[in-house]
Amino acid sequence: MSTAIRGAADPVIRVEGLKKFYGETRAVDGVGFEVRGGTVFGLLGPNGAGKTTTVEVLEGLRTPDAGDVHVLGVDVVAHPDQLKPRIGVSLQTAALYPRLTVVEVLDLFRSFYGHGRPTDELVELMDLGEKRSTRTQNLSGGQRQRLSVALALVNDPELVFLDEPTTGMDPAARRALWDIVLGLKAEGRSILLTTHYMEEAEVLCDRIAIMDHGRILEEGTVEDLVSRRFKERAVRFDTIDALSDVKLSAMPGVTSVKHEDGAVLLYTSDVPATIGAVLDAAEVAGVEPANLAVRRATLEDVFLDLTGRALRD
């Protein structure tokens, strides 16, 4: 299946000091990271963080203002043409000829490469069988995304770039795509994806870089990122007005207090002691804490902690 399965140690992507400015806007401002072969790497961040610009430089679609970019061992800036036959690309906005059918688009794109996967196989993989003779202009948003991902696979690429692949998909379609991505990884391919869905990143990515304002704030495995910042777990409940932040932070084990969507998050090193204190304090105030839960810190917490705002702002 895969044309070349690389050793896990070889980086398929190596980026150093990447900068791209648009006039005064510093879209990408000194980004560097490595992606190892056969892994899924996620660029995570809000809209406008510079994820797409970074990916488009890696794909050879944009020329950087500064930096060293090697993809699959090819210097992308100097020799983009050597790279293109070996990568698969799905742009953030599915770019499709509106009047061609699903099968026609796939065949057309396949004709650009000297090699590739059979169109029928891709149609089946992306569950587009019913739509194979439908013009792309008549596809739904999710179907267009799926076709766009299918187009990224026509040449049986070693490395696949997926820019916001699940945007516009319903939850079922999103899960189906996750399975496909994990399947690609199982075949030994490497995947770079951007997303602003934390859950997606947690499920799919071996390593993650969190981007904001053109920079990478933190990079590592999901486990790394979470435990590096939060050794504690979080006790969560709906906000109780009688309990001020001062009172909360004085509770046993609590290291920090955060608020999120009408709920309180108490990060604590001693979960039972903190819960006991919360229940006691609530009883004194004459209320019952609603939706009380304990959870491990998530990427969402990491992002909130790094940037001071929620990801989906």
Added chain:
Amino acid sequence: MKSFTRDRAALFWTLAFPLIFVVLFGSIFSGGNSDRTIGFADLDHSAGSAALQSAFDSIPNVKLVDGSEPDLLAKMRKGDVTAVIVVPTGYEATVTAKQAPADVTVYTDPSQSAADGATRQLVGFVLSEVNQAATGLPPAVEPSFQPVQTTDLTFISYLVPSILGMSLMQLGVFAAIPLVADRQKLILKRLQATPLRRWQLVGSNVLMRLLIAVVQTAIIVGVGSVAFHVQIAGSWLLIGSLILLGSLAFIALGYVIASFATTEESANGMTSAVQFPLMFLSGTFFPIDAMPDALRTVARALPLTYLGDGLRQVMVDGTPFSPLWLCFVVLIAWLVGCFTIAAKFFKWQ
């Protein structure tokens, strides 16, 4: 490079539009004056008036309708007859008396100037023959009509190469719209992420348009010669190279438009802004010599002027407006100029 046979509607219009033009103009200008129906109200009922009637009747293309004066006038108002001739009672008597001229009333419609003029000429011609017969003298001067040089250059054979030129112009200039649309839809960007080279993309687009140009030429020339008997004289090599060069020049012009239009809508607008002046100022529908001086100066700068002129010269021995070599030189100049501009300003994203 490969299959770009999308956009079936546009394809249809590219081919059908000029065809409609040829057929439309062809029918208007070639068969239009065949039937002239004239009302003839004979109030005299004499041998003289009957002779007059048969004189009119003998003219080809004229159909006489008998009737009373009010009836015929009513028909004329409805448009069934183009003119009404009334021969008054006592016509023959007046003619034989030779004292005063006999009075024949002719109703015409001056608002239809072409038909009106033709009717006046016709009536004048017949009456002068009658007058002459009445006087019994041989005519002092008699015109003898000899067709000269421009043998077969009817309006339709002027039109066929002109419309071919116009179609090639539109084919080229309209290249801008799908190109800008594809850019706007990020298709050009997506293609850039494939090994497809830019020259392959441009090459396939140009090649597709040239193929359509060949089909267009075949259809227009075919219809022109089968339906309207337009003779194609001249070398196919010259015709072919003019078509090739003209198409390329206008495709390059299309790419220039695509370089400056940012949205599909603006591409549409710019295309119209370019193609309409080209269509009407380049001698497509009427000769440039008939234009006022100022417009003629403009026409002299336009590429379609030279493509149309060249095609007319080569295809139907049309009267040259410029020497053929100049047509080639101007088209090459436009091609090179547009290519340079497009190469400099065209953006892929």
